[in-house]
Amino acid sequence: MAHDQFGELTGWDLEGFHNGGDTELWKRLGSHVVHESDDERGDIAGVRFAVWAPNAKSVQVIGDFNWWTGDAMHIIPGSGVWGAFIEGLGEGTLYKYRIETQDGRWIEKVDPMARFSEQAPANASIVYESKYVWSDDDWLEQRRAARAHAEPMSVYEVHLGGWRRGKSYLDLAEELVSYVKWQGYTHVEFMPLAEHPFEPSWGYQVTGYFSPTSRFGKPDDLRYLIDRLHQAGIGVIMDWVPGHFPKDEWALGRFDGTALYEHADPRQGEHVDWGTYIFNYGRNEVKSFLVSNALYWIDEFHIDGLRVDAVASMLYLDYSREEGEWIPNQYGGRENLEAIDFLRYVNRHLYERAPGVVMIAEESTSFAGVTKPVHEGGLGFGFKWNMGWMNDTLRYLQLDPIYRQYEHNLLTFAMVYQYSENFVLPISHDEVVHGKGSMVNKVPQDDWRKFASLRAYYSFMWSFPGKQLVFMGCEFGQRPEFNESVSLEWWVTELWGHGGLQRLFRDLNHIYRDNSALYELDSEPAGFTWINGDDRAHNTLAWVRNDSEGNHVACITNFSPEPLNDYEVGLPQAGAWEEILNTDSPIYDGSGEFGNLGEVQATPEPWGHFPARARVTVPPLGSIWLRRNQVS
Structure with a gap:
């Protein structure tokens, strides 16, 4: 009653x-x-x-x-x-x-x-009330003192339903945690976990913003999974979708018979492409709903960061619209001023309320100041996905090596704007769905060249300035596109090429985390020095990564099928440089024929803008990393 x-x-x-x-x-x-x-x-x-x-x-x-x-x-x-x-x-x-x-x-x-x-x-x-008792105090204390931009961030993107089909939150608390820790990632990123009715939407069309999906168990089971990840030293990022919501008649749309959460005018309130409604960011109650939802996941589930989906669709009133299908803002422009104010509000509040969390924008345009602080006129995100880097480098990877010399700038252009934002380099689920093909099938020619090229590409990516993100299954070269209704093809990790790539990822993560030169100064020009960015004839790029203590890692990647013998490079110090990575190593299913016997000697002879030089061997379709520490 x-x-x-x-x-x-x-x-x-x-x-x-x-x-x-x-x-x-x-x-x-x-x-x-x-x-x-x-x-x-x-x-x-x-x-x-x-x-x-x-x-x-x-x-x-x-x-x-x-x-x-x-x-x-x-x-x-x-x-x-x-x-x-x-x-x-x-x-x-x-x-x-x-x-x-x-x-x-x-x-x-x-x-x-x-x-x-x-x-x-x-x-x-x-009706549900959590009774969960957390055991991650040490993690949260460490998070409060974190400096995300100066720390390693290597992210494993996961769709929980497709990682291993049929596993619950409790199962994943054992199996996923063990695997991610073995691979060496610093973070997992879950595709949206809020309740959604249509499984092939992957969670990007949400009907229960405060309701963790019950497909894998109860909310406290999800808390347990996150707790176990934290206890293993692994951060948790979750995709958050404040840009739009579906039109299911039993959900948010026209909630009391009127446009309550959405704009009434379809020119402002509907995404025609996606068949969804757009939140009314100018309505105070909607702002309370959404900012509360962001904090809810951080406060109630100890999420360490939110990757905000489809930010570009929020920023522009004319996003995916023809002339006459949108309403300009009060100044006659195309920017959605209410959405911009909302994003600033959310970011500012979360960074003040929960120090150490990260807010990441999936923003596909060149909107200025995405990662600039709000008090400096920016949107206030901590990081932005570098979609330009992703698109350019994948175009290059898909070229037959004989044509790569003509498109060399696809690999170098990202350095032109590298320090305009704080970037994450994403090879996400979006790159291996809807006919785009898996990563291994993007690469031309035979399997030897496919896997060698992937090993070179990922080492290039892990040594490039910015944090890294890779989608599940890419780490072992799964051949089919992502399909949420089946498990990843784990059995192929026992096969040549696939297993070698998986072992390379493990070493990339561990070497990356052990060498501050590869991450500490990602967002500062002092962290990167070109050795040679213009050797298009050899399809080769070389640079040095630096940290604030004077440690260096030289990274040389050869995207040609021809080995480079006695390849001369400049280096910032004379002396012994340890070869800490060679993607042609037999352990990665490489040939083992092209290396530097574990060390390179640099002589004190000037080379370009460097005080020392060395001759190195770089394998075909391969990378080497050389380390010089101040203590050595």
Whole structure:
């Protein structure tokens, strides 16, 4: 039975929600198990329900407790929020809201603030209260003191349903954690884990923003997975989708019969390409909803960072629209000023509220200042995916080696703008789906050249300024495109080429993490010095990575099928340089025929702008890394 007097919210509780400043909205709206004291009846337990539906004529809460027939809710004066306390209910209760619209229609909606939901295709919201006790205090303390830009970041992007099909959060807490730790990645990045009805959307069309998908278990099971990752020293980034949401009739769209979370005008409120709605970033309640959602994942699930999906679609009013299909801003421009203000608000709040978290933008244009601080006029992200680097280098990789000399600038152009933003270099799921082919099948010619080229490419990537991200399966050269409905082809890691590539990734990660010259000054010009960026005749690039202590790693990559013998390079110091990586090593299924016997001697003879020079052997379609530490 519903009781208005128990567990009730007040207009004062909701003031922050209405002015856009409530950053913990999940504590107020949604369903909550509460205990109330009554003078006559003593302690009373039940569930408090609260939902924002300002234009509804009436609202009911329906569920398995009332045979889905409806208990009336009352509106909290002046708030647009409807509430009810129903005695005797507890965790596990299934419920929805039945809303009467102004034109007399009745519609059923799931709870926008639900913290647990039924598995698709069912969609009822479920009352859930976490009882999880965390064991990652050491990790969180370390995170608070982190300097992300000056630390290694090697990210393994994962779709949980396709990594090993049928595994639960609890299974993955053993198997995924063990694998990522063995491979040496510093972070995992989960494709969206918020509830979504359509599996092939990979989570990018969200219907339950506060509800971890129940496909793999309960919310506390996800907490356990994240806790185990933290205990293993692995950070957790999650994809977050504040750019749009799907039109499923039972979800956020036209929630109370009107455009509540979205713009009413389709020129502002709909993505025609994606068949989705766009959030109304200028509405205070929507801002409270979204900023609370961002903090929710960080606060309640200890997520270490959010990678914000499709930022470009948020920044531009004319994104994927023809003339006349969009409305200019108040100054006549194409920038979405409300979305820009919202992103600044979210980034500023999270960096202040949870020091050490990282906010990462997937932004595919040259919008200025994506990673510049808000107080300097930027959007306030910590990092931005370098889509230009990704597109250019993949174009180069797909060329037959004989033509690469004519497109050499595809590998060097990214250095022209390298220090305009703080970059992540992404080889993500987007590059191995929808007919683009797997990474191994992008490379021309036979298997020897395919795998040698991939080894060279990834060593080039791991030594280039910026943090790294690679999608699951790329690390062992899976041949089919990504398919969320089946597992990765783990069996191929036992085969030639595939196993060697997987072992190379392990060594790339460990060498990278052990050498601060490869990451400390990623965002500063002092961290990178060209040796030779113009040797297009040999399809070869050479540079030195530096740290603040005077340590150096020289990185030379040969994208030609011809070996380079006695190849002369300049180096910043004379003396012995240790060969710490050779992608042609037999352990990586290389030939083992082209190397430097573990060391190169640099003589104190000037070479270009360097005080020393050396002659090296660089394998065909291969890379070598040479290290000179101050202590050596």
